[in-house]
Amino acid sequence: MEKIATDIYTFSQLRNEGFTYVDKTDALFAMASGEIGKQFFIARPRRFGKSLAISTLESLFQGERELFKGLAIEPKWDWSRKWPVLHLDMGSAQTTSVPELHRRMRAILANECHRNGIPFRDDENPSTAFENIINDLAAKSPDGWMVLLVDEYDKPILGHLMKPESRNSATRSRRSTP
Numbered sequence: 621m622e623k624i625a626t627d628i629y630t631f632s633q634l635r636n637e638g639f640t641y642v643d644k645t646d647a648l649f650a651m652a653s654g655e656i657g658k659q660f661f662i663a664r665p666r667r668f669g670k671s672l673a674i675s676t677l678e679s680l681f682q683g684e685r686e687l688f689k690g691l692a693i694e695p696k697w698d699w700s701r702k703w704p705v706l707h708l709d710m711g712s713a714q715t716t717s718v719p720e721l722h723r724r725m726r727a728i729l730a731n732e733c734h735r736n737g738i739p740f741r742d743d744e745n746p747s748t749a750f751e752n753i754i755n756d757l758a759a760k761s762p763d764g765w766m767v768l769l770v771d772e773y774d775k776p777i778l779g780h781l782m783k784p785e786s787r788n789s790a791t792r793s794r795r796s797t798p
Contacts, residue, residue, distance in 0.1 A: 629671040645693035681767045704757040711772030
């Protein structure tokens with residue numbers, strides 16, 4: 621009987637540990653190769669494979685060919701090319717306050733810098749640190765491109781949606797925007 625995983629969301633773990641994998645890499649090829657566009661927003665119901673798809677894309681862009689042996693994408697992909705990947709798992713950014721969210725985001729960004737071998741140029745404003753990382757990763761790439769993958773994008777938003785301090789902060793931000 622084949623091993624079936626119900627709680628593994630990492631492509632490399634699934635493949636390395638011999639779990640059953642339903643090959644969807646042919647569909648991912650159209651996205652990853654750029655033949656149908658360059659930016660995608662994947663919205664699906666919970667537990668529908670988004671995290672696994674993002675993990676698969678990460679392994680693909682990092683050129684981990686051994687994980688794709690026997691899958692539809694293996695003969696189609698240019699394995700000589702690798703891109704730096706910034707993978708933001710926002711599921712770990714659930715917090716109780718906006719300042720705590722900023723601290724957590726800076727920690728996530730610092731970890732991604734470490735994983736990618738670039739310095740973390742911290743800033744009190746996470747969006748400035750984020751912009752620095754994107755520019756540094758693009759500069760690290762031979763073709764000037766990098767890959768940004770965001771998983772669980774809605775977790776921090778949903779955790780603060782109905783809090784008065786979040787609405788007040790958003791109102792102040794809109795008023796200060798020229």
